[in-house]
Amino acid sequence: MAKKEKGKSEWFDWAKALLFAFGLAFIVRMFFFAPIVVDGPSMLPTLHDGDQMIVNKFSYRIHEPERFDIIVFHASAQKDFIKRVIGVPGEHVEVVDNVLYIDGEAVEEPFLEEKNGLYQTAVNDFSLETLPGGYEEIPEGHVLVLGDNRSNSTDSRMLGLISMDQIVGKTSLIYWPFNRLQILGE
Template identity: 80%
Template sequence: MEKRKKKKSEWFDWVKALLVAFGLAFIIRMFLFAPIVVDGPSMMPTLHDGDQMIVNKFTYLIDEPDRFDVIVFHASAQKDFIKRVIGLPGEHVEVIDNVLYIDGEKVEETFLEKKDGLYQTLTNDFSLENLPGEYEVIPEEHVLVLGDNRGNSTDSRMIGLISMDQIVGKTSLIYWPLDRMQTIGE
């Protein structure tokens, strides 16, 4: 009889441990970190199609996005996009002859691929006023995002500014494939 009780108690302990583990995994996945797979070439050369990354979901609960953060956001109810933050609230953004200007000041984009000193990824000229919404400055609680592959990216130039409510989180760690494992920054 004692043996049966001990076996039942052991089995119950295992079930409790598994429930706690699944509960913690659920909480971590829902509120802290989540995996995402890069879909398409819009962030080349920084990110490649099929790269698997970790999204930090809580960082923007305690901090605001910084220029050049790579973020994941809800582009629609069915689709999340990965893009780079270029413009922040209160700023005016424009690109003229492949040069980024924030509030009239030239800003270097070191992450864009250059060959022989020239950008291989051309950015068609645009100004904040030409984008959907026709803003003069980026409103509070919004950011302007662009893909690193400017010639092949659906970003703020087409879909408009991104509200903070749409942002899922920041991503900076590629964990798969192993030969591309790295952290990304500017």
């Protein structure tokens, strides 16, 4: 009998350990980190279709998004998008002849320099007033996002400003494919 009770106790200990591990994994995935796969060409050349990344869901509980952060947000109930934060609250944003202007000052976008026009085939001029919502400046609790591949990206130019409530988190770690392993923008 003692051997049978010891076996039950051992199974119970294993079951508790597995339940704890699954619970911990669930909490980490739900509130701190989650994987995401890049779908499409909108962030080329920075991110490639099929890149697998980690989303930090905790980062924006501590601080607000900053210009050029790469974020994941809920574009719809079924689809999350990955884009780059270009404008933050209180700013006026416009692009003229593919030059970004924040509050009237030209801002360099170093992540676009390696493109050499490859992904920038069309001039995508816009100003904040011409976007959905017609704002004169980005209101509190919102950001303006653009894809790095401006000529092939569904972003704030079509979707409008992104509410902080829509943001899942910040992403900067590509972990797969292994030959693309890197931390972006750090």
